[in-house]
Amino acid sequence: MTSRHSVGGSLGSADLVVVGAGIVGLAHAADAVRRGLSVAVVERDERATGASVRNFGHGCFTAQDGDALRYALAARTSWLRLAAQAGFWLREAGTVVVARADDEYAVLEEFAARRDGHVVLLDRAQVADRVPAGAGVVGGALLPLDVRVDPREAAHAVAAWLASRGVRFHWATTAHTVEPGLVGTSRGAIAAGRVVVAVGHDVDRHFPALAEQAGVRRCALHMLRVADPHGRRVDPAVLTGFSLLRYGGFAACPTLPALRGRLESDHPALAAIGLNLMFTQRPDGDLTIGDTHAYAATLEPFNDEETDRHVLAETARLLGVERLTVRERWRGVYASAPEPFLVAAPEPGVRVVSVTSGVGMTTALGLAPEVLDDLLR
Known part of the structure; x- marks a missing residue:
């Protein structure tokens, strides 16, 4: 992204x-608003939809x-503060991990024992007492620090609150070029003191060599x-128990490899998805309910009904019911890479930031603040 050409005139400037x-x-x-900086946000859609x-x-x-x-523990404090400021639904309800073996x-x-x-x-x-579960439960664990928000509300509420604090949002506007001091968009150029490119799995649309070097792929859920x-x-x-295979905190537990082997042996179809x-x-x-994981640089556009059937059957078994009534189905897509976070400086004053481990809501x-500490230094 080195061309200086953009459509339209100037969209002003921002720190x-x-x-x-x-x-x-x-x-x-x-975080930039907290520091007293002027901020402009460029988003290609009319609202966040990813x-x-x-x-x-x-x-x-x-x-x-x-x-x-x-990052997650720092983010917890920020989520609580933002919920109060922006007025969106949040519950400090923790997580219950249900053990069925x-x-x-x-x-x-x-x-x-590791997390005193x-x-x-x-x-x-x-x-x-805490959650509905079918037969076979042997026990579980409560993770009391965890929280919940309504994802269909939270991001939009944060954006609206930021706009009320003076952040200029350029919705339905595509960033064509990014270079030191300038972002060229489909509606004009913005003079930029600093730039953060946070486009999730679309890093390769803007910086293909960087994405290839970092091994960024798309994960479909x-x-x-x-x-x-x-x-x-x-x-x-x-x-x-399937969740224990997905999160880094459980990886150091000595008995996890045996659990992984048992689940993969007993449930090969579920392991495959x-x-x-x-x-x-x-x-x-x-x-x-969900979810499943399939990885590719370019995802096939077709959803396999057998995958949904597995999710529905296993969730029904977890809940102790015969069947579930589906209201909606969708595909989530996030960035995946060998390292859980991509923070890169392709040019002076520019940072490319992507959470490449599926925990953006948890850690962003x-x-x-650490990215901006470095960028503004």
């Missing part, structure tokens, strides 16, 4: 121009590790909204 109005871009805009609104709305802080855990509970015991005070082990009755079969309020997010069996309850009572608000 920070953010390309992308998903949660990663909004996190940088929010991974930031297609997820579980789960602040899965406790299950992270390394940098992700540091002894090897799953063994991993939770090891995890609890941040994990509360539960017996079968204590799990049943099958997700569904179903009617709650029990008519019961479920405050926590709910994870399962990368199932993370989990659900959250929406404010209207419906459940968001903690990642952004």
Whole structure:
């Protein structure tokens, strides 16, 4: 992206121009406002429609590790503050991990020992008190620090609040060029003191060599909204044994490899679709269920019905019911790479930022301040 050509005249200037109005871009805009900077946000759609609104709305802080855990714990404070300021729905309800086999509970015991005070082990009755679950539950764990938001509301509410604080949003505007001091868009150029490009899995649309070097691919998720079969309020997010294979915090548990081997042996079809069996309850009572994982630089446009059938069958079994009523189906897409975070400086005064591990909602608000500390130094 080196051309200086753009359509239209000048769109003014800003201390920070953010390309992308998903949660990663909004996190940088929010932190820049906190620092007293002028901010402009360029977003190709009329509103955020990507991974930031297609997820579980789960602040899965406790299950992270390394940098992700540091960002997540910082992000928790920011989520609580933003919910109060922007007025969106948030619940400090934690997460319940349901163990349906002894090897799953063994991993939770090891995890609890590693995270002193941040994990509360539960017996079968204590799990049943908190969440609906079918037969075979042996116990579980409560991760009390985790939170939930409504992803269909939260990102839009944050954007509206930022606009009320003076952030200029250029919706339905495509960034054509990014270079030091200038962002060229489909509606004109913006003079930029600094630039953050936060376009998720579309890094390769703007910086293809950088994306190739970082190994960025797209990860497609099958997700569904179903009617709650029990008519019961479920405050926590709910994870399962399959979830233990997906989050970095569990990776150091000594018994995890044996659990992985057992699940892959007993459920090869579910392992093949990368199932993370989990659900959250929406404010209207419906459940968001999923999810699955398929990786490619360019995804096939076709959704396999067999994948949805597996998700529905396993969620029904988890909930102890015969069938579920589907309200909506969708595909989520996020950036994936060997490293969990991509932060790159392709040109002076420019940072490309992508959460390449599927935890953007969980970590972005903690990642952004560190990126801006470096960018503004």
